[in-house]
Amino acid sequence: MQNNSNNRLPTPLLRVTKLTKKFGDFVANDSLDLSIEAGKVHALLGENGAGKSTLVKMMYGALQPTSGVIEWQGQRVTVANPAHARDLGIGMVFQHFSLFEALTVVENISLALPPQLRQADLSQRIASLSNDYGLPLNPEALVADLSVGERQRIEIVRCLLQQPKLLIMDEPTAVLTPQEAQALFSTLRRLVAEGCAVLYISHRLEEVRQICHDATILRHGQLVAEVDPQVETAATLAQLMVGSSVHQVNRPANNAVGPVLLQLKHLNQPSNTPFGVALVDINLSVKTGEILAIAGVAGNGQGELFGVISGEEGDRSSRSMVLMNQVCNQLTINQRRQLGAAFVPEERMGHGAVEHLSLTDNILLSRHACNDTPNPLNRGLMGIDRAQLATLNATIGRDYDVRKGREDAQAGSLSGGNLQKFVVGRELNRKPKVLVINQPTWGVDAGAAALIRQAVIDLSRQGSAILVISQDLDEIFELADTIAVISRGQLSAGYAAAQLSREDIGLMMAGSHEQNNAGSGT
Amino acid sequence: MSAYEAIILTIITASTPLLLAAIGELVVERSGVLNLGIEGMMVMGAVCGFAAAHVSGSAWLGVIAAVMGGVAMSLLFALLTQTLITNQVATGLAITLLGLGLSGLIGSDFVGLPGVKLSNVSIPWLTELPYVGRLVFGQDPLVYVSIVLTAGVAYGLKYTRWGLIIRAVGQSHSSAHALGYRVIAVRYACIAFGGATSGLAGAYLSLVYTPQWIENMTAGRGWIALALGVFSTWLPGRLAAGAYLFGGVWILGLYAQAMGLGIPSQLLSSLPYVATILALVVISTNRRLSVINTPASLGQGFVPDR
Numbered sequence: 001m002q003n004n005s006n007n008r009l010p011t012p013l014l015r016v017t018k019l020t021k022k023f024g025d026f027v028a029n030d031s032l033d034l035s036i037e038a039g040k041v042h043a044l045l046g047e048n049g050a051g052k053s054t055l056v057k058m059m060y061g062a063l064q065p066t067s068g069v070i071e072w073q074g075q076r077v078t079v080a081n082p083a084h085a086r087d088l089g090i091g092m093v094f095q096h097f098s099l100f101e102a103l104t105v106v107e108n109i110s111l112a113l114p115p116q117l118r119q120a121d122l123s124q125r126i127a128s129l130s131n132d133y134g135l136p137l138n139p140e141a142l143v144a145d146l147s148v149g150e151r152q153r154i155e156i157v158r159c160l161l162q163q164p165k166l167l168i169m170d171e172p173t174a175v176l177t178p179q180e181a182q183a184l185f186s187t188l189r190r191l192v193a194e195g196c197a198v199l200y201i202s203h204r205l206e207e208v209r210q211i212c213h214d215a216t217i218l219r220h221g222q223l224v225a226e227v228d229p230q231v232e233t234a235a236t237l238a239q240l241m242v243g244s245s246v247h248q249v250n251r252p253a254n255n256a257v258g259p260v261l262l263q264l265k266h267l268n269q270p271s272n273t274p275f276g277v278a279l280v281d282i283n284l285s286v287k288t289g290e291i292l293a294i295a296g297v298a299g300n301g302q303g304e305l306f307g308v309i310s311g312e313e314g315d316r317s318s319r320s321m322v323l324m325n326q327v328c329n330q331l332t333i334n335q336r337r338q339l340g341a342a343f344v345p346e347e348r349m350g351h352g353a354v355e356h357l358s359l360t361d362n363i364l365l366s367r368h369a370c371n372d373t374p375n376p377l378n379r380g381l382m383g384i385d386r387a388q389l390a391t392l393n394a395t396i397g398r399d400y401d402v403r404k405g406r407e408d409a410q411a412g413s414l415s416g417g418n419l420q421k422f423v424v425g426r427e428l429n430r431k432p433k434v435l436v437i438n439q440p441t442w443g444v445d446a447g448a449a450a451l452i453r454q455a456v457i458d459l460s461r462q463g464s465a466i467l468v469i470s471q472d473l474d475e476i477f478e479l480a481d482t483i484a485v486i487s488r489g490q491l492s493a494g495y496a497a498a499q500l501s502r503e504d505i506g507l508m509m510a511g512s513h514e515q516n517n518a519g520s521g522t
Numbered sequence: 523m524s525a526y527e528a529i530i531l532t533i534i535t536a537s538t539p540l541l542l543a544a545i546g547e548l549v550v551e552r553s554g555v556l557n558l559g560i561e562g563m564m565v566m567g568a569v570c571g572f573a574a575a576h577v578s579g580s581a582w583l584g585v586i587a588a589v590m591g592g593v594a595m596s597l598l599f600a601l602l603t604q605t606l607i608t609n610q611v612a613t614g615l616a617i618t619l620l621g622l623g624l625s626g627l628i629g630s631d632f633v634g635l636p637g638v639k640l641s642n643v644s645i646p647w648l649t650e651l652p653y654v655g656r657l658v659f660g661q662d663p664l665v666y667v668s669i670v671l672t673a674g675v676a677y678g679l680k681y682t683r684w685g686l687i688i689r690a691v692g693q694s695h696s697s698a699h700a701l702g703y704r705v706i707a708v709r710y711a712c713i714a715f716g717g718a719t720s721g722l723a724g725a726y727l728s729l730v731y732t733p734q735w736i737e738n739m740t741a742g743r744g745w746i747a748l749a750l751g752v753f754s755t756w757l758p759g760r761l762a763a764g765a766y767l768f769g770g771v772w773i774l775g776l777y778a779q780a781m782g783l784g785i786p787s788q789l790l791s792s793l794p795y796v797a798t799i800l801a802l803v804v805i806s807t808n809r810r811l812s813v814i815n816t817p818a819s820l821g822q823g824f825v826p827d828r
Contacts, residue, residue, distance in 0.1 A: 062700070083702035098697040100690050102814045111690055112701050115683050142814065275813070 011074045013038045013166055013197050014059065014090075019068030021054050028054040030221045031068070036166065041188060041198040043208045043229060045241055046218035047445045048416065052201050055218070056168050059199075060092045061085040073165075086112075091159030092168040099143050099151055101275070106139040109158045130157050133187050144275040148175040148298050156187070167191065168199045173207060175298055175471070178506035185211050203241070203446075204474075205234040219243055242446050249453045249478050252461055257481075258288035260322075261465035262309075262341075262434045267320040269308055277301035277489045279308065282320075284484060284491060286434070286465040291456070292494060293468040293480035295505050301489035302469045303346065306438045309467070310343040311336050323434060334369035342432035344424055346439045346469075348416070352423040355412035359404070360389040362411050363396070363426055372430050392429065400425030401451060417448035424452050428459055435459060438469040453478055473502055487511045527656055529773065534657075534665055535731055537769025539564075539723040541668045543747035544754075544761050545675055546719030551751055552679060553712035554692035556821035558614025559599050560720050561744025562621020567592040567724025569625040572735040575638040575728075584638060585664075585725045592721020593714050595621055600713040604706050607823040622738060629735045637733030640664065640725075662730050664722065671719065676758035688712060692817030695824040705824050720744070746795075753802030755812040760805060768798045 012035035021029040029051045036042045046052045057063040059070065061079035070077055072088055079085050085092070099108050106123045113122070123139040130137040135153040143151060152172065159167055169188075173181040188198055188211060202208055208215060208229050215229040217240045225240050262285065269279040279301050286292045296302060308314040309321065311333040318329045324339050333343070345351040353362045364384065367375070375388075393408060400421045405413055414422060424440065440456060441449035456479060460466045469486075470476050476483060482494040485508035492513035495504075543560050550557045570591030575584025599617050602608045640662050643649070648659040679685035687708060691698045695705045727739055746768060754760035775790035806812050 081702055082700060086702075094700075098694075098700040100693040100697055102693050102816075102818065103686075103690065107686055107690075110683075111686060111698075111703075144814075273813070 010037055012036055012071075013073060015071040016055075016059070017069045017071070019055070019058060019070065020066045021051075021058060021063065022066045027221050029058070029065075032218070032223050034216055034223070036197050036199055037214075038165065038197045039192050039195050040213040041192055041200050041211050043212035043215035044199060044201045044218065045203065045205075045208065045215055045237065047203065047241055048443060049220075049445065050218040050241070051221040052218055053170065054221075056092065056170065056199065056201065059085070060090060060168060086162055086164075089163070089165035090168065091162055091164035091166070092170070093152065093155040093159060093172060094170055099154060101142075101144040103143060104139070105137055105141050105143065105146075105154055108143060108154060109139075109161065112158050113161060125161065126157055129160060133157075133160065133190065134183055135187060147300075149177070149180045152176070152184075156184075160191075164196065166197045166199065168201070170201045171203075172200075173202065173204060177297055177509040178473070178502050179510060181207065205237045208237070209234065217241055238446070249450055249457065251457050251478065254289050254291075254461060254481055257290055258463070259325075260285045260287050261324055262286045262436075262467060263322040264309070265320050265322065267308065267318070269304060269314060271304070271489075272313065277304055279304055279489045282491045284467075284494065286467050288463050288465055289460055290481050291460045291466045291468060291479050292482045292484065293470060293476040293497075294484050294486050294491065295473065295476050295509065296469075296471065296486035297509050298471050300487045300509075302438060302471075302486060304489070305486065305491075306343075306345060306436065306469060309436050310345070337366075337369065337432075338371045340433035342427035342430055342435050344427050344435070344437040344440065346442065348419050348423050349412070353411040353419060356410060358408045358410055359397075359422060360386070360393050360408050362422075363389055363392050366426060367392075367430070370430065396422060396425040396429050399429065400455065401448075417444040420444050421448055421452060424455065428455055431459070431462070431464070433464055435464055435466045436469075437466070439472075440468060440470065441472070441475060449475070473505060476505075485509055485513065488514060490514045524653075527653070529777065530657055531661075533766070533770045533773045534661065536773050537766045538665050538668050539726040539731065539743055540747050540750065540768060541672060541762055541765040542664070542726060543720045543723035543744055544750040544765055545668070545672050545758060546716035547747055547751045548754075548756055548758060548761055549675060549679075549688065550712050550716035551820055552692045552756055552817055553688045553709050554695055554817045554819040554822065554824075555603065555709050555713060556610045556614065557596075557599060557713065557716055558611060558748065559595065559617030559621065560716070560747055561740055561742070562618035563592045563595040563599075563717050563720035564621075564724040564727075564744045564747075565625045565738065565740045566595050566621045567721030568728040568739055569629040569632070569724075569735060570721070571725035572637055572728040572733075573628065573632055576632060576635055576735075579638060581638045581640040581729050584729050585640065585722070588725030588729075589718045589721040592717040592719070592724060594717070596713045596717020596720070597710075599717075600710045603823065604709050604713070607825055610821050610823065618744070626737045629737060632735040633737065635735070637728065637735070639733040640729045664726050664730060667722065672758050672762050679758070689817075692819060695819050695822070699824070699826055705826075709824075720747075723747070750798070750802075753799065753806065755806045756815045756817065760802065764798055764802050767801055768794045771797045 015035040017033055018031045019029055020031050032055060044052050054063060058065045059079065061081045061084050070079060106119055106126060109126060110117065110119055110122055126137060126139045130153065135157055137150065137153050137157060152175065172184060176184060192198060200212055212229045215227050216223060217225045219241065264282050264284045267279060267282040271278040277300060282305065284292065311331060314329060316330045319327045321329050323336060323341055326339065328336055349355055354365065396402060402422045402425065403418050411419060427435065437456065441452050453475065456466060468479055477497065480497040483497050483500055484494040485492045485505055487509055488511060492508050543564055547557060547560055567588035571584040571588030574587030575581050595617060599613060602613045603610045642660050642662045645659050649655050679689060687703060691703060691705050691708045699705050724740065728735055750761055750764045754764050772794040775793050778785060779787055779790055
């Protein structure tokens with residue numbers, strides 16, 4: 001039973017004072033103060049690169065602060081490593097899961113717990129605890145077979161088994177459907193009701209307003225505000241995060257919808273890896289001037305679908321894909337580019353660009369076999385027109401606001417957002433008739449995201465057909481004229497964006513359209 | 523002793539060194555380390571074992587020396603690849619070359635000298651049983667060691683916490699590190715275990731198979747052991763089956779040659795390789811099982827980022 005006298009002297013569960021972390025000359029966290037109280041959900045907000053991850057890694061012992069003090073339940077502590085953090089009662093659910101794909105759920109959890117526990121007992125505890133908190137899990141399942149949402153449950157259950165006093169969650173809803181996110185929120189509410197504290201990292205402002213009691217906002221490594229999210233609006237929070245008002249994407253109505261430029265007809269593709277996703281009877285068509293967005297939780301066949309459309313994989317003898325009125329399954333990626341298509345893959349580094357090559361060389365890699373004019377390879381016998389490449393690089397840099405150390409920097413030296421602007425700009429600069437883009441703004445700050453989305457919309461309004469694959473519902477509603485949902489390798493029919501609510505999409509993400517005839521709904 | 527007993531006995535003798543070396547390598551690879559130095563560790567085991575047995579007159583002291591020789595080479599490999607993060611492929615090859623050269627140097631004074639043979643087990647009564655007595659109760663001790671090791675590794679990897687940690691480290695060293703496991707220490711231990719069994723395999727050659735020292739006497743068996751690990755998809759049961767299949771086809775080929783069946787000898791001597799590869803390819807067609815057991819971080823050096 002709590003009474004007022006207890007509440008008058010609230011020793012915070014965790015307090016950090018003047019915490020600073022430097023990587024060389026770069027100050028990732030600049031003298032931050034923060035306190036977290038038991039029984040509350042505390043939000044940590046900020047753009048990518050604002051220093052959120054660095055801060056929580058120091059709390060969790062994965063990084064050591066350069067200077068500053070961490071107090072745990074009023075005692076000054078040095079969190080030596082994650083195991084020490086767990087002993088103190090700090091649990092963390094990572095954004096990129098630290099799970100072993102080829103091990104079972106119970107083996108994964110057992111690795112994080114003291115060795116005395118027998119696996120059979122542990123299986124039972126996992127089953128009962130996961131049911132208790134509404135996080136159903138089969139302890140004997142192999143992690144590789146589980147969805148991203150289920151994998152997150154493993155991480156949460158793993159933390160809960162250690163009965164943490166503080167649970168740190170890094171962007172937990174980024175990989176969840178809206179319904180799964182609501183289920184997670186009920187779990188979190190129950191945890192704080194039991195006296196646990198939650199540090200909740202997110203950039204989704206609506207959900208922060210929904211479940212958080214306090215919010216700390218970081219920008220460029222500095223603490224800019226401590227606010228009560230209940231009294232703020234999403235717009236004021238965004239302004240604090242970004243430091244200026246965020247440019248709104250402007251989407252003119254599209255009434256100039258013309259002929260179909262990209263079409264898939266009954267596309268089937270068996271999975272080519274044991275843990276991959278098979279594509280089942282995919283049908284879609286994208287018209288001139290239309291943006292079709294495919295929503296879905298990560299790992300439901302998006303990568304496979306992108307690979308088939310770009311020509312990186314797929315059955316060459318099939319006749320399931322039509323590009324510019326031409327069956328194109330047999331065509332290579334460059335032949336598809338010559339027909340007027342452009343592709344932006346999900347991983348900008350390693351797939352979209354080569355880390356150790358200069359920007360001009362990276363332009364050459366995707367442009368050398370296109371039949372654009374002017375062509376950087378038009379100099380005599382396979383000669384490379386460096387001047388042409390430099391001009392292209394300058395144009396892309398200017399048009400898409402690519403910020404770089406020097407004009408022809410190495411791709412690897414660009415920040416994520418700038419590299420994404422470069423990769424998108426390289427393709428958009430060609431004015432492709434068909435653009436296929438997978439996760440256009442994944443992990444990119446709000447400013448860069450707005451610029452990329454605007455560029456995509458502008459291209460479509462000039463008469464290109466655009467296919468966007470994204471897990472970000474905000475992005476989908478900003479971009480799409482038509483929305484389809486992919487789950488377990490099956491694609492729903494396309495619906496006009498204005499007809500769909502988030503909840504409709506959430507139900508489809510969970511598979512409501514599977515098996516039955518796609519499109520038999522409304 | 524009937525002909526069939528003789529054949530089976532030679533098959534077991536031919537297969538045991540392969541099994542010993544391969545079962546250690548399986549553990550090393552399960553922890554995510556690719557050790558191409560087995561041949562070098564084996565040959566060092568062979569020369570150390572022979573030398574110690576010859577000097578002391580005790581075959582068992584030879585066995586101990588062989589294990590120590592193998593472990594010493596493996597610790598050098600571990601120091602280079604785990605502490606100094608050198609390339610594992612290049613380092614493994616270097617260890618093999620070093621082992622072949624160094625063993626030739628150490629062994630130069632022992633060439634042609636009589637060796638000490640590790641005597642076979644003899645249990646009154648049981649060993650004299652007809653048909654099965656010699657086969658089951660009359661082998662040399664290292665045969666039993668190889669079987670116990672294989673069973674132990676199979677059980678240990680699957681059911682013990684140590685096995686779980688080794689598999690986890692081999693699957694994803696960064697996740698294991700994030701959970702607080704000492705990736706490098708686990709790998710050192712596994713490499714040393716692999717060195718010990720390679721040393722034993724070498725001892726088998728110079729103390730049991732042909733009790734003498736011949737330069738380069740491992741004759742590529744380390745490479746076969748390495749291949750067995752990969753083709754068996756890192757499963758101990760399959761590995762043992764592969765080792766015995768290889769030994770079996772090899773010996774049967776020798777018998778076929780001796781009987782003068784008119785089959786070209788080159789064809790016969792290539793048969794064990796062909797048969798083993800075919801058999802293991804067939805049993806590893808279950809890609810799902812293969813992927814589950816394949817150590818995902820095989821061959822990658824681990825550098826903690828702090």
